[in-house]
Amino acid sequence: MEAVLEQVEQLPALLAVSRSALVRDWDSLTLDRALEWTRYFQHLHNRFRTRPRLREALGRRLRRGQPGPLLSFPQLGRCPQLLGLALLENRALPPAACHRLLHSLLQPAAAEVGPEPRSLVLLARRKAASRLLALPRGLPRPLEGMEPQLQAEAQLLLSRLREEGQEVEPAGEAAERLRWLSGVLEQLPQPRAFEVVAAALLLLRRGSAAEQAGGRGRDGSSLDGNQASAAGEECVAGPLLSWLLGSLERFSAFCLCLPGSLLASLAGHYSQLSRPYLDLLTVWGCHLLYDPLQGRWVKSCLDKAQLSWEELRERFSCLCQGSALLRGQTQAALKLLKAQDGDFKVRGLSVWTDVLMEVEESLRKEAEC
Template sequence: MEAVLAQVEQLPALLAVSRSALVRDWDAQILDRALEWGRYFQHLHDRFLTRPRLREALGRRLRRGQPSPLLGFPQLGRCPQLLGLALLENRALPPAACRRLLLCLLQPPGAEADADPRSLPLLARRKAASRLLALPGGPPRSLERTEPQLQAEAQLLLVRLREEEQEIVLASEAEGRQRWLSGVLEQLPQPRAFRVVAAALLLLGQGSSSEQAGGGGRDGNSLDGNQASATGGECVAGPLLSWLLGNLERFSAFCRFLPGSLLASLAGHYSQLSRPYLDLLTTWGSLLLYDPLQGRWVKSCLDKAGLSWEELRERFGYLCRGSVLLREQTQAALKLLKAQDGDFKVCGLSVWTDLLMEVEEYLRKEAEKCLQYFLLT
């Protein structure tokens, strides 16, 4: 077993070499040996998948000496993919070795008709598609109409998290998954990371809602099918929510960057987000002061991060257009803040009084529209 552990310990070095300029001396034979090592590590993963103690030993050995321990036992199962993608991106790989690599990607040894969804050819095609979609020239798109690249990135992230969830047995592996996710997202520019996470959470939330609305699963048992789907979605969403909520500065930037309509939709799908989001809006609202000369609410400190009165009013308005539960939660929060601020009845004395009046006026008009529509039909 010690010999196996010593071999596994060489995986980070193998991946590092595959990304370096050292590959310029590789020929087809050296490339074949490197890919064979990748398949050997994948074999070890499949062999020890159901043996928790050995899994933990392999994971510990992989993490040894890594400055940022992003590699763990689950990465053994994807070693051919990690190695293949690293070599694809390395321009130092000679033409002969590159041709051999492409041949191995398209016709891996022992390939069958039903390809694994994590197979190298599929990953290669996805990467090529991602590169094409990233080409400049198209007009900017809003997040509400998610561009293809962003949606593809969100779906790939969810696939990866689902694979990790299926393999996790030990608590240390769950911590490794969270570190992996943080490492991946922090490599992206922050606005892009926020958009990918929001799109992934929205896909999970919409998928769960559509399954519940559509009835039962394939076996006809709607309750069991929906519960299983909801549980799986929560397990995948958990690391994304932990990444967002684990850092207040990050969560604040996330909420400032994304539009209020999308944040309200996410808060409606995830109760873990609704309360922190309301608390953040409360913090921003407390930074507003009433300017009697202008007759409006303005920021008390222009250099502090926050929202204008118009933006804050819009955010609360979107929350009240959401689900009944979210609307009631938002109204209750505003009423409590109004009471704590003196329970004023006139405008200009409390930002919470003015916001609550705006929200109640909007809800009254919506109720009148619904009643008028009902009477006319």
């Protein structure tokens, strides 16, 4: 077994070489040997995928000494695709070796042909994903219209997360999946990474709502299907939410980057987000002071106050325009903050009194319309 572990430990080096200028010396025979090694690693994956202790041992050996995004056991099953994608991206690969690579992809070895010959499909999909995710981006755009490119990136991320979820054994390898997700998202500029995650969560929410609306039969026979769908959504949304909430600095940047209407929509569907978001708004609101000369709330300290008074009011208003549950939670939080701040009845003494009064006035006007 130690010999197998030592062989697996060479995979990161093989993938690193495939992305380097060293491949300029590769000929067709060298390429065949590299592909043969990837097929061997794929065989190890298929052989040990149902044996948790061996999976764990192989995963630990893969992670040893890796400088970049960590590989994990599921990547063993995709070694031919990982190597093929790296080589196709590498312009140093000689024409003869590149021709040989394309031939091997179009006509895979007999050992690779099974009931689901998806190698070329997966390779093409990841090639497209790498192109999409590498495109330069400007300032973050609102997600209400969800531009086609952003939607494509989010759908690719969801598809990849679903594949990872199918790969993980019942014993669970959530930490490995979260580690993989972190490696992918940290390669993107932070504003774009936040947009992609928000779009993915929004697509999950829309898909779940559509299934629940259109999947009910008269006899209620679709109940099990809806429950399975909800479980599948949780399996995919879980790593995204864990990544967001795993760092207060990251979650704060996420909330600053995106519009209040979108954050309210996500908080209304994902209960894990609502409380941390309210706590964050509370911290930001505490850094506002009332300026009697201007007659308005202003930032007390520019390096700490993240939101202006207008932005804070708008974000609480968006939360109160959401679901009844979210509206009740938001109003309850504001009333508690108002009471803790002195329970004032007039404006200009407590930021929470003023926010609550603005929100309740807005809700009254909506009810009258």
